[in-house]
Amino acid sequence: MRVTQKNIGIGRAHRLFARMAESNLVPRPDRRESTFAAALFCLALAFHFWGATVGWKSLNLPGCEFRQTQTGISAFFIQREHNFSLAYPTPVLGKPWAIPMEFPLYQWTVVWVSDALKLPLTQSARAVSLVCFYLSLPAFYLLLARIGLSRPRRLLVLGLLLTCPLYIFYARAFLIETMALMFGAWFLLGYVRTVEERSPGWLVAAALAGAGCGLVKVTTLLFFLMPAFIWTLWWFWNDWRQPADVRARILVRRVGWCALAVAVPCVAAIWWVHHSDAIKNLSVAGNFLQSSRMSLYNFGVGSRFSSAIWRQHWQVYFHDLTSVPVLVVCAVLAAAFARRWWRLIGLLLFLFLAVQLVFPILYAWHEYYYVANAFTLLMAFGFALCGIFESRMPRVAAWVVVLSVYGLQAGMYMKDFYPVQKQISNGGSNLTLALRSLMAPDEVMVIAGDDWSSITPYYAQRRALMIRRNLETTWSEIEPAFDRLKDEDVTALVLEGKQVENEQLIRSAVVHFHLDPRPAFRWRDATVYVHEQIRPYLPDLLRNIPEIEPGEPETEDSNPLLRHDVETGVLLRRYRDDFSGMQPRPFRYYTTYGTSRFDFEGHQAFNAHPDTRLWFNIPQGNRIFSAEVGVVPGAYDPKLPNSDRTDGIEIRLEREVPGGVKELLFSRLLNPRDVESDRGLLHIEHAFDLGQPGVVCLSIGPGPHGNYARDWAMLGRVDFK
Numbered sequence: 001m002r003v004t005q006k007n008i009g010i011g012r013a014h015r016l017f018a019r020m021a022e023s024n025l026v027p028r029p030d031r032r033e034s035t036f037a038a039a040l041f042c043l044a045l046a047f048h049f050w051g052a053t054v055g056w057k058s059l060n061l062p063g064c065e066f067r068q069t070q071t072g073i074s075a076f077f078i079q080r081e082h083n084f085s086l087a088y089p090t091p092v093l094g095k096p097w098a099i100p101m102e103f104p105l106y107q108w109t110v111v112w113v114s115d116a117l118k119l120p121l122t123q124s125a126r127a128v129s130l131v132c133f134y135l136s137l138p139a140f141y142l143l144l145a146r147i148g149l150s151r152p153r154r155l156l157v158l159g160l161l162l163t164c165p166l167y168i169f170y171a172r173a174f175l176i177e178t179m180a181l182m183f184g185a186w187f188l189l190g191y192v193r194t195v196e197e198r199s200p201g202w203l204v205a206a207a208l209a210g211a212g213c214g215l216v217k218v219t220t221l222l223f224f225l226m227p228a229f230i231w232t233l234w235w236f237w238n239d240w241r242q243p244a245d246v247r248a249r250i251l252v253r254r255v256g257w258c259a260l261a262v263a264v265p266c267v268a269a270i271w272w273v274h275h276s277d278a279i280k281n282l283s284v285a286g287n288f289l290q291s292s293r294m295s296l297y298n299f300g301v302g303s304r305f306s307s308a309i310w311r312q313h314w315q316v317y318f319h320d321l322t323s324v325p326v327l328v329v330c331a332v333l334a335a336a337f338a339r340r341w342w343r344l345i346g347l348l349l350f351l352f353l354a355v356q357l358v359f360p361i362l363y364a365w366h367e368y369y370y371v372a373n374a375f376t377l378l379m380a381f382g383f384a385l386c387g388i389f390e391s392r393m394p395r396v397a398a399w400v401v402v403l404s405v406y407g408l409q410a411g412m413y414m415k416d417f418y419p420v421q422k423q424i425s426n427g428g429s430n431l432t433l434a435l436r437s438l439m440a441p442d443e444v445m446v447i448a449g450d451d452w453s454s455i456t457p458y459y460a461q462r463r464a465l466m467i468r469r470n471l472e473t474t475w476s477e478i479e480p481a482f483d484r485l486k487d488e489d490v491t492a493l494v495l496e497g498k499q500v501e502n503e504q505l506i507r508s509a510v511v512h513f514h515l516d517p518r519p520a521f522r523w524r525d526a527t528v529y530v531h532e533q534i535r536p537y538l539p540d541l542l543r544n545i546p547e548i549e550p551g552e553p554e555t556e557d558s559n560p561l562l563r564h565d566v567e568t569g570v571l572l573r574r575y576r577d578d579f580s581g582m583q584p585r586p587f588r589y590y591t592t593y594g595t596s597r598f599d600f601e602g603h604q605a606f607n608a609h610p611d612t613r614l615w616f617n618i619p620q621g622n623r624i625f626s627a628e629v630g631v632v633p634g635a636y637d638p639k640l641p642n643s644d645r646t647d648g649i650e651i652r653l654e655r656e657v658p659g660g661v662k663e664l665l666f667s668r669l670l671n672p673r674d675v676e677s678d679r680g681l682l683h684i685e686h687a688f689d690l691g692q693p694g695v696v697c698l699s700i701g702p703g704p705h706g707n708y709a710r711d712w713a714m715l716g717r718v719d720f721k
Contacts, residue, residue: 028150029150029151029152029153029389033152033389033395034151034152036152036399037152037153037155037156038152038155040155040156040159040402040403040406041155041156041158041159041162044159044162044163044406045162047162047163047410048162048163048167048168048171049130051168051169051413051417051418051421052126052130052168052171052172053130053172054418054421054422055421055422055423055424056123056126056172057120057123057424058122058421058423058424058425058427059120059122059425059426059427059428060423060425060426060427060428061122061173061174061427062420062421062423063169063170063173063367063368063420064173064175064366064367064368065455066453066454066455067175067366067368068173068174068175069174069453069454069455069457069458069459070090070092070101070454070458071106071107071125071174071175071176072121072122072125072174072454072458073089073090073091073092073454073457073458074088074089074090074104074107075107075110075111075121075125075174076121076458076461077089077090077091077097077463078104078107078108078111079111079114079115079121080441084104084108084111086100086103086104086275086279087100087279088100088104088107089463090454091457091463091464092452092453092454092457092463092464092465092466093283093285093286093452093465093466093481094283094284094285094286094464094465094466094481094484094485095283095484095485095488096279096282096283096484097463098279098280098282098283099279099280099283099286099289100276100279100280101276101289102176102215102216102217102218103215103216103272103276105179105212105215105216106128106175106176106179106216109128109179110124110125110128110174111124113127113128122174122427125174126172126173126174128179129170129171129172129173129174129175129177129178129179130171130172130178132178132179132181132182133167133171133178133181133182135182136178136181136182136184136185136186137158137161139182139185139186139188139189140158140161140185140375140379141154141155141158142189143185143188143189143192144157144158144379146189146192147344149386153382153386153389156382156385156386156389156402157378157379157382157383157385157386158382159382159406160378160379160381160382160385160405160406160409161375161378163406163409163410163413164321164322164374164378164409165319165320165321165409165412165413165416165417166320166321166367166370166371166374167371167374168413168417169320169413169417169421170367170368170371173368175368175371176216176217177217177220177368177369177371177372178371179212179216180213180216180217180220180221180371180372181220181371181372181375183209183210183212183213183216183220184209184213184220184221184223184224184372185224186205186209187206187209187210187212187213187221187224187228187265188224188227188228189205190202190203190205190206190207190209190210190261191206191210191228191231191258191261191262192228192231193205193206194206194257194260194261195232195235195254195257195258195261196235198253198257203257203260203261206261206262206265207260207261207263207264207265208264210224210261210262210264210265210266210268211264211265211268211269213265214265214266214268214269214272215268215269215272217372218269218272218273219298219359219362219369219372220372221265221269222355222358223351223355223372223373224372225262226351226354226355227351228262230347230351232258235254236251236254239251239254273291277290277291277292284477284480284481284484285452285465285466285467285468285477285481288468297361298359298361298362299358299359300359300360300361300362303360303361304357304360306360309360309361309364310360310364312364312365313356313360313363313364316363316364316367316370319412319416320367320370320374321370321374321377321378322377322378322381322409322412323408323409323412325408326381326405326408326409329401329404329405330380330381330384330385330405331384333384333385333387333388333401334380334383334384334387336387336391337384337387337388337390337391337393338383338384338386338387338388338390339387340387340390341383341384341386341387344383345380345383345384348376348377348379348380348383349376349377349380351373351376352373352374352376352377352380355372355373356373381405385401385402385405388401388402427459428455428456428458428459428460429459429523430523430545430546430547430548431456431494431523431524431526431528432456432459432460433545434521434523434528434541434542434545434548435456435460435462435492435494435528436459436460436461436462437541437542437545438491438492438520438530438534438537438538438541438542439460439462439491439492440489440491440572440573440574441461441462442489442573443462443463443488443489443490443491443492443572443573443574444462444463444464444465444485444488444489444490444491445457445460445462445463445464445465445490445491445492445493445494446464446465446467446482446490446492446493446494446509446513447464447465447466447467447493447494447495447496448466448467448472448493448494448495448496448499448502448505449472449494449495449496449497449498449499449500449526450466450494450496450497451466451468451469452466452468452469453466456494463488465481465482465485465490467481467505472499472502472505473502473504473505475508478505478508479508482508482509482512482513483512485512485513486512489531489572489573489574490509490512490513490515490531491513491530491531491534491572492528492529492530492531493506493509493513493515493528493529493530494526494527494528495526495527495528495529496525496526497525500525500526500527506529509529510529513531514531514532514533514570515529515530515531515532516529516530516531516532516535517529518535518551518552519551519552520535520538520550520551521538521542521548521549521550521551522548522549522551523547523548523549524547531572532560533560533561533571533572533575534572536559536560536561536562538550538551559594561575561591561594561595562591562592562593562594563590563591563592564590565588565589565590565613566588566589566590566591567587567588568585568586568587568588568589569587575595577597578595578596578597578606579595579606579614580604581597581604581606581715581716581717581718582606582614582616582715582717582718582719583718583719583720584616584617584618584720586614586615586616586698587615587616587617588614588615589612589613589614589615590611590612590613591609591611591612591613592609592610592611592612593607593609594607595607598714600630600632600681600714600716601680601681603628603681603716604716605628605630605681605714605715605716606714606715606716606718607713607714608629608700608713608714608715609700609711609712609713610649610700610701610702610708610711610713611699611700611701611702612699612700612713613697613698613699613700614697614698614699614718615656615695615696615697616695616696616697616698616720617693617694617695618690618693618694618695618696618720619690619693620690620691620692620693620694621689621690622687622688622689623687623688623689623690623720623721624685624686624687624719624720624721625653625665625666625685625686625687625688625696625698625719625720626683626684626685626717626718626719626720626721627651627683627684627685627698627715627716627717627718627719628681628682628683628684628715628716628717628718629651629668629670629681629682629684629700629713629714629715629716630670630672630679630680630681630682630713630714630716631646631648631649631670631672631678631679631711631712631713631714632712632713632714633672633679633680634710634712635672635710635711635712636672636673636679636710640710642673644709644710645673645709645710646672646673646703646707646709646710646711646712647671647673647702647703647704647705647707647709648669648670648671648672648673648674648678648703648704648711649669649670649700649701649702649703649711649713650667650668650669650670650700650701650702650703650704651666651667651668651669651670651684651698651699651700652664652666652667652697652698652699652701653665653666653667653686653688653696653697653698654696654697654699655688655690655694655695655696655697656694656695656696656697657694662697665686665688665696666686666688668684669703669704670682671703681714681716696720698718700713700715
């Protein structure tokens with residue numbers, strides 16, 4: 001007789017479980033049980049959705065905020081800069097700003113959703129995470145079907161995932177975890193279906209989902225390869241027991257399909273690790289994140305059996321995943337009623353614990369890592385609950401037990417996580433609010449005393465150079481990182497904790513970045529220094545921000561940008577941009593009241609209140625001076641007394657010649673109070689000739705009587721053609 005895979009049933013592990021489930025000794029679910037199981041699942045799903053959306057509009061990111069803000073700041077700057085490159089920004093460790101950890105598919109998706117639906121970034125991130133979690137459930141449902149669990153009991157098992165505090169709290173986090181879980185679940189299903197059915201369609205699904213899992217989070221792929229490997233061993237065991245004349249052919253075919261299903265995911269994951277390492281290697285402060293330098297930490301070398309590590313695991317078990325009563329109840333139920341599921345329960349518990357042995361530190365100190373594997377523990381509980389429905393226990397009593405377990409799980413969420421989630425916050429602290437107020441969006445801060453946490457930069461929405469813990473006096477690393485920022489506007493130094501006394505760091509930052517050496521303000525245990533050009537404006541910038549303790553008060557003449565000739569080349573970009581309407585831009589200026597721009601009737605106008613002087617380098621030849629100039633209408637409002645209205649301004653264009661002599665090229669008086677044609681933003685032109693390159697000064701002064709009252713002058717476009 002010809003032996004085929006069909007008639008010997010080789011490699012179909014799920015058939016064994018199916019036969020077990022269909023045993024005449026096992027009560028099959030009736031219609032009432034099916035209906036009740038579906039209703040209970042829907043109730044658990046509704047509870048999960050409600051819990052996951054508590055505090056939905058809050059901008060804070062509770063739960064491993066260090067990591068959530070790291071993901072968040074990448075997405076924020078991807079969106080701000082429209083930077084969808086693989087060297088995506090994570091601007092917390094200085095230049096270059098890229099230190100890619102995971103492939104940015106999650107961050108890109110968050111930004112795309114935010115842009116498409118006009119959602120705030122935080123809500124977009126929560127929506128993407130939650131949808132990914134829900135999309136993983138069908139894959140788990142189908143996997144449970146592969147091992148022969150009936151439909152109502154699959155829903156019973158999945159209900160435990162929906163009532164687990166971890167899966168409620170972190171299903172809406174600004175993290176990659178649920179996207180990796182979704183890809184991992186579909187990869188495992190695709191792998192099983194590919195190998196068992198030799199299906200090209202499922203092969204493509206396994207390849208794509210596995211590649212997505214490996215790129216988004218390689219440790220999650222490594223975990224899902226564990227059950228895939230165990231399933232493979234089961235197939236090989238069954239294949240080996242086949243007749244000798246077909247064994248080799250069956251095994252070769254099996255190996256081929258297995259290799260095809262994992263090839264793309266493994267290649268994609270390895271490629272990304274090498275590619276991201278090459279990018280991280282370019283960062284002076286961030287090259288420590290290369291996989292080769294992090295392997296001891298990632299794999300917990302020397303810490304795998306540390307008591308402190310396992311105490312932390314224990315805390316996660318009974319704070320985030322389950323409770324002691326639930327564990328005890330499920331263990332008793334498994335021992336008493338779920339004997340035919342013992343091997344599977346043992347396998348699920350093994351998978352749950354094995355990955356913690358592989359990555360002990362990562363799982364101990366980052367509870368969100370359990371998103372990848374917690375379902376195995378919960379499914380083990382689920383099979384224990386299924387056992388009581390396969391026993392002679394009255395159905396009413398069985399459902400009471402199930403409802404009790406669900407209730408205990410939901411109660412843990414209500415007790416420990418709901419109070420945290422329901423707090424509505426604008427995100428960050430008064431420190432980050434102050435930093436956002438005094439720093440322009442493209443400016444940079446240096447932070448010491450907070451390791452390399454992204455929390456302050458994320459909520460301040462500013463780029464940063466974080467000086468890592470224990471490196472605050474390692475000048476061989478600090479100085480090169482400072483040098484990388486020479487073309488950036490570094491406007492704040494934030495020192496926290498003991499670093500407020502790091503005088504050498506303060507002196508170095510003052511010299512490198514032209515900071516004022518006096519503390520600008522303090523907030524709790526943090527002291528902030530700011531750029532010398534910003535310091536005079538601190539009272540206005542920090543007005544009405546609570547808990548801010550000002551530094552030394554300013555003197556009347558302490559502003560280096562007022563009543564002095566200032567070279568524009570030394571200005572912060574925020575002040576240089578005030579001259580963007582001038583071609584060429586002045587190389588020097590003088591102002592009495594400071595530079596600023598404002599909108600006037602759809603035009604960007606430069607505040608040119610007398611006395612204002614602007615110096616330009618002009619090439620030789622015939623030139624045309626063209627400018628938009630005027631006085632703000634409020635300065636000559638007819639409702640004001642005549643003595644309190646402007647008496648006009650004078651515009652002068654002069655050429656500076658050697659010896660300090662000035663040659664008048666053009667002069668024009670504007671008196672909008674008395675001359676109606678002088679009102680509004682006027683266009684003036686004057687042609688002149690320069691025999692050789694020279695310096696031309698445009699000045700705005702008071703009217704002929706030297707009266708400065710309400711001389712609110714403005715300049716629009718200024719051109720020398």
